[in-house]
Amino acid sequence: MLPRRQSAPALAPQQSRVPPKTQEQQNKQEGDGQVALQRQPQQAEGTNSSNVLCERPKETVISDFLVSLLECPVCFGYMMPPIMQCSRGHLICSSCRHKLNVCPVCRVTLTNIRNLAMEKVASKLIFPCKHTCYGCRMRLSYTDKKTHEEDCEFRPYFCPYPDEKCVWQGPLKDVYKHLVTTHENVITMDGNDIIFLATNVNLEGALDWTMIQSCHGRHFLLSLEKIHLGEGCQQYFAACRMIGSMRDASDFVYNISLEANNRTLKWQSKPRSIRESFVAFTNADFLVLNKSTVELFSEDGNLALNVIISKANDAGEE
Ligand SMILES: [Zn+2]
Ligand SMILES: [Zn+2]
Ligand SMILES: [Zn+2]
Ligand SMILES: [Zn+2]
Known part of the structure; x- marks a missing residue:
C-alpha cells in the first residue's frame, strides 16, 4: 500500500463565477486611415502570364483589403452586421456602439445609422478566426465565425x-x-x-x-x-x-x-x-x-x- x-x-x-469577456487584440491597426496590404510573392505556375507583377490572386488582395476595412477602430475585432457608422461615415461595431456616445474617430455624437453596404460586403467575406494569435489558421464566413470561435481549440x-x-x-x-x-x-x-x-x-x-x-x-x-x-x-x-x-x-x-x-x-x-x-x-x-x-x-x-x-x-x- x-x-x-x-x-x-x-x-x-x-x-x-462568470467567465470574463474575451478581448480581441489581434490585427491591431491605426484608426480608419491607411490600410496596409500584405503582398506576398507567389510562384508563377508555369504560365506565361503577361502580368508578371501580379503576386497574389487579385481576389485575395481585394478580399484582404475589404476584411481590413471591417476592423473596428475601438476593439479591433471584425465588424459584423449590424454595422454602425457616425454621421460622417466612420464605422464602428455594434457592441462598441452600445458603449459609446461619440464617434471614436471624429467625436461627432453618434446616432443609430447602419451601413447596409458594408453589411452586405461582410456577409460575402471570409474572416480569420479571432484566435489567430494563438495559432488557429481557420478562415470562416461571418455566420460560421462565432460558432467556430466558441469551440476553437486554440481559444x-x-x-x-x-x-x-x-x-x-x-x-x-x-x-x-x-x-x-x-x-x-x-x-x-x-x-x-x-x-x-x-x-x-x-x-x-x-x-x-x-x-x-x-x-x-x-x-x-x-x-x-x-x-x-x-x-x-x-x-x-x-x-x-x-x-x-x-x-x-x-x-x-x-x-x-x-x-x-x-x-x-x-x-x-x-x-x-x-x-x-x-x-x-x-x-x-x-x-x-x-x-x-x-x-x-x-x-x-x-x-x-x-x-x-x-x-x-x-x-x-x-
Ligand atoms: Zn487566476
Ligand atoms: Zn468594436
Ligand atoms: Zn466619425
Ligand atoms: Zn479558431
Whole structure:
C-alpha cells in the first residue's frame, strides 16, 4: 500500500463565477486611415502570364483589403452586421456602439445609422478566426465565425481557480504557472495516489477547496465545492479536472474514495478538462455528496478524499 501524504488545502469563500469577456487584440491597426496590404510573392505556375507583377490572386488582395476595412477602430475585432457608422461615415461595431456616445474617430455624437453596404460586403467575406494569435489558421464566413470561435481549440483558457475576481486567460502552457504564482494557497502534490484533505468542511456558507495533483507528467486540478441550495440544504461536489484539453483528459481515469467510521464510498470517472467552467458544475457528472454523507465521512470537521489518477488503458488491469 502506498504511503498517503497529507495536504492542507487552503479555503476560500466562493460563489459562482462568470467567465470574463474575451478581448480581441489581434490585427491591431491605426484608426480608419491607411490600410496596409500584405503582398506576398507567389510562384508563377508555369504560365506565361503577361502580368508578371501580379503576386497574389487579385481576389485575395481585394478580399484582404475589404476584411481590413471591417476592423473596428475601438476593439479591433471584425465588424459584423449590424454595422454602425457616425454621421460622417466612420464605422464602428455594434457592441462598441452600445458603449459609446461619440464617434471614436471624429467625436461627432453618434446616432443609430447602419451601413447596409458594408453589411452586405461582410456577409460575402471570409474572416480569420479571432484566435489567430494563438495559432488557429481557420478562415470562416461571418455566420460560421462565432460558432467556430466558441469551440476553437486554440481559444485561450480562463483561470480555473474559483475566484471570480481573477480574469486571467492565456494559453494552456501558462495555466499551471498562473495558478501557483497568483493563487498562492493552491498547493501541488506529486504522485498518482494522494490525500486531498479538505479542512473545516462544516463551516457555513459556500466554500471551496482546491489543490493540484501532478502525475503522469500532467497536472490535475482537484476541487471540492460546497454549494448552498437553500435553507439547511448543502451539497458538495468533488471534481478532478485536467489542466489540458478535453481530448487529453479522456486518456485518464480518476478514483475518489472516502473511508471513515467503518464506511467506504468509492467513485470512478474520467477527469473533465478545465475548459469546463464552474457554472457547469451542478450538471456535470462529478461526485456529489450531501451534508449528512459528509458528516459521516469527516473526522474533526476534516474530509479526506483519497484521489488516485491512472492512465485510462492501465485502469482496467488494476
Ligand atoms: Zn468594436
Ligand atoms: Zn466619425
Ligand atoms: Zn479558431
Ligand atoms: Zn487566476
